[in-house]
Amino acid sequence: MKFLVKPNIFLFFAFAFVWAANAQTTWTPEMQVKTKAVGAVQVSPDGKRVVYTVNEAVMTADKSEFVTQIRLAATDGTNDFQITFGDKSSTNPKWSPDGNSIAFTSNRKDNRNNLYLLRVAGGEAEPLTDLKGSVSDFNWSPDGGSIAYTMSDAKTDDEEKNDKGRNDFRWVDENLKMARLYVLPVAKDANGKREPRKLTAENYNVGGFDWSPDGKTIVFGHTKSPVANDWTTSDISLLDVASGRTTVLANSTSAETSPQYSPDGRTIAVLVSENPPRWTFGGVINIFPVSGGAPKPLAASFDGQPNIVDFSADGKTIYFTESKGVKTGFYSIDVNSDKINEFSETDGVFAVTMNSARNMFGIVRQNSVSPPEAYVSAINKISLVPISRVNAELAKMPLPKTEVIKWKSADGRDIEGLLTYPTGYQAGQKVPLILNIHGGPAGVFQHNFIGGRGVYPLAVFASKGYAILRPNPRGSSGYGTEFRRANVKDWGGMDYQDLMTGVDAVVKMGVADENRLGVMGWSYGGFMTSWIVTQTKRFKAASAGAPVTNLMSFNGTADIPSFVPDYFGGQFWENSEIYAKHSAMFNIKGVSTPTLIQHGEADIRVPISQGYEFYNALKAQGVPTRMIVLPRQPHGPNEPKMQVAAMQSNLDWFEKYLR
Numbered sequence: 001m002k003f004l005v006k007p008n009i010f011l012f013f014a015f016a017f018v019w020a021a022n023a024q025t026t027w028t029p030e031m032q033v034k035t036k037a038v039g040a041v042q043v044s045p046d047g048k049r050v051v052y053t054v055n056e057a058v059m060t061a062d063k064s065e066f067v068t069q070i071r072l073a074a075t076d077g078t079n080d081f082q083i084t085f086g087d088k089s090s091t092n093p094k095w096s097p098d099g100n101s102i103a104f105t106s107n108r109k110d111n112r113n114n115l116y117l118l119r120v121a122g123g124e125a126e127p128l129t130d131l132k133g134s135v136s137d138f139n140w141s142p143d144g145g146s147i148a149y150t151m152s153d154a155k156t157d158d159e160e161k162n163d164k165g166r167n168d169f170r171w172v173d174e175n176l177k178m179a180r181l182y183v184l185p186v187a188k189d190a191n192g193k194r195e196p197r198k199l200t201a202e203n204y205n206v207g208g209f210d211w212s213p214d215g216k217t218i219v220f221g222h223t224k225s226p227v228a229n230d231w232t233t234s235d236i237s238l239l240d241v242a243s244g245r246t247t248v249l250a251n252s253t254s255a256e257t258s259p260q261y262s263p264d265g266r267t268i269a270v271l272v273s274e275n276p277p278r279w280t281f282g283g284v285i286n287i288f289p290v291s292g293g294a295p296k297p298l299a300a301s302f303d304g305q306p307n308i309v310d311f312s313a314d315g316k317t318i319y320f321t322e323s324k325g326v327k328t329g330f331y332s333i334d335v336n337s338d339k340i341n342e343f344s345e346t347d348g349v350f351a352v353t354m355n356s357a358r359n360m361f362g363i364v365r366q367n368s369v370s371p372p373e374a375y376v377s378a379i380n381k382i383s384l385v386p387i388s389r390v391n392a393e394l395a396k397m398p399l400p401k402t403e404v405i406k407w408k409s410a411d412g413r414d415i416e417g418l419l420t421y422p423t424g425y426q427a428g429q430k431v432p433l434i435l436n437i438h439g440g441p442a443g444v445f446q447h448n449f450i451g452g453r454g455v456y457p458l459a460v461f462a463s464k465g466y467a468i469l470r471p472n473p474r475g476s477s478g479y480g481t482e483f484r485r486a487n488v489k490d491w492g493g494m495d496y497q498d499l500m501t502g503v504d505a506v507v508k509m510g511v512a513d514e515n516r517l518g519v520m521g522w523s524y525g526g527f528m529t530s531w532i533v534t535q536t537k538r539f540k541a542a543s544a545g546a547p548v549t550n551l552m553s554f555n556g557t558a559d560i561p562s563f564v565p566d567y568f569g570g571q572f573w574e575n576s577e578i579y580a581k582h583s584a585m586f587n588i589k590g591v592s593t594p595t596l597i598q599h600g601e602a603d604i605r606v607p608i609s610q611g612y613e614f615y616n617a618l619k620a621q622g623v624p625t626r627m628i629v630l631p632r633q634p635h636g637p638n639e640p641k642m643q644v645a646a647m648q649s650n651l652d653w654f655e656k657y658l659r
Helices: 009-021 029-033 157-164 228-233 394-395 456-463 494-508 523-534 552-559 565-566 576-581 609-618 638-659
Strands: 036-041 047-059 063-074 090-095 103-109 112-117 137-140 144-152 179-184 205-211 217-223 235-240 247-249 256-261 267-273 283-289 307-311 317-324 328-336 340-345 351-353 360-368 371-378 404-409 414-420 431-437 467-472 512-522 541-545 593-598 626-631
Touching: 029 267, 029 456, 029 638, 036 090, 036 351, 036 360, 047 090, 047 360, 047 371, 047 638, 063 090, 063 103, 063 638, 090 137, 103 137, 103 371, 112 137, 137 205, 205 256, 205 307, 217 228, 217 256, 228 283, 235 256, 247 267, 256 307, 267 307, 307 351, 328 351, 371 565, 404 494, 414 494, 414 576, 431 494, 431 523, 431 638, 456 467, 456 638, 494 512, 494 523, 512 523, 512 638, 523 541, 523 593, 541 638, 552 576, 552 609, 565 576, 593 609, 593 638, 609 626, 626 638
Parallel strands: 179 205, 431 467, 431 512, 512 541, 541 593, 593 626
Antiparallel strands: 036 047, 047 063, 090 103, 103 112, 137 144, 144 179, 205 217, 217 235, 235 247, 256 267, 267 283, 307 317, 317 328, 328 340, 351 360, 360 371, 404 414, 414 467
């Protein structure tokens, strides 16, 4: 069954009028970064109201940040208004079980995330906590009397003193700050206070958690440390809230995550990875009896990466989403019969939540030409009701056609990708083409809004007359586990051929001018961009973002040192030849393609040394090159001015060499 979107006729004509009045408006990086992100769509228990968040760029002479605020609306799309304000973010709103209040987190004091309570009837938000650390996530107890939350260990007084005194040396992988579980009463005690109680003191890092329906137990996931590399150690435990006693539910050598109680409290759904866990993740939903005993694995999903939404109200069904090619697939699985049903499918990308009554979905939906907005739907009859209109002004902007194209790779494997045409493209025109490569390598290009934020201004490129090809080569998610693992020990091999044959296909279509080709990509896309310029001279310009250029040094400096050995079957000292064979730095002699390098200075996933290695090697050979360093930025730029700088430098680079 398809999602049906109820139209808003007034909005349709208003949008059409606005677009007609502004049809000549041209996209710019500054416009793209102002696209508002919508999230946390939560429907009230009675199904009559919905809260959601809007995140937008704030850029002034002395500010560059994204700020989030909360909005409240009726579930018929009326009476939509903002309920939090200020220059600090308010995030993660969640309804109380009685629907009278909303709890949320905010960094409005000392830039630390604390819990706040806002009564829907009106009034100011009341702070529930005043913590030295920051709340990561929280959930109401079923009776509404308590809130459980996770928070990483705060710095001690001595550590803060040493920070101020510049005596702040540290030991690698020591004194790690674990996330722990706490519970907080909502009502004040006789002294007018709310005293949180720590529930977990064990030496592990708490992740996702869920209350039992009777409020007596919390199920939670935990890893041996907060280090990203340790996701494979995830286990599941049960915690008795009254006593604080924990018991193990799942602690195999697989990674067990995403625990979710059934409505009757007798079972828990858990996502269990294959054994041993792989970075090319594959897993299935298992049903664990709370009373003990062997879990029941459910049927494997198409892509092996299900994101559990929740149980149905009767506990007979579990809803989940996962990538399905360039779209998001939405599915249900019958717990008893093991039958998977494709519950609904859209032409775009969406994220789903369910309210506590399990009768309404909250949804964020977008596609190539529609910016993200909030929707709701009843569960028993899927029909999307539009709630938010926060990106309505983007309807003023002309957007080009984006279509799915398919081609045969060099070995006959079917590959698909998204081809975005220049705005106003006329059939038969040959235009400059930019090959855009996704990260991962288990990422996937989907029908996300092309006028959105990031480092690659696709709408701007299209408005300037460029076509953009975004392939999903082998190694991508959304096409099944076998496809996702088809580039193991072969980065730069057949995945490279998938990309080149995709470019060939667009040339053959008569769209791409083969004399004006560019290539760009971030992370693994940066790896592949740096690899491409060592293999071919067909591209006139390249932009490598946060590129992995040397598998040996990357593996020794990144925060995920088990990642490359998992893909390549061992450490570099065990097989240095394969690391060298698949690294751009060991194949860089003779490169001539003008190459831009972009890197965040605070990137620990792909350390900036990877970019410097490539830049210096290109420079030493006289290759036209520039490197832009983005201060404070992690693996993906998270400040609007830095995103604009990255977008503009990409635009300038390709304008220089492809025009």
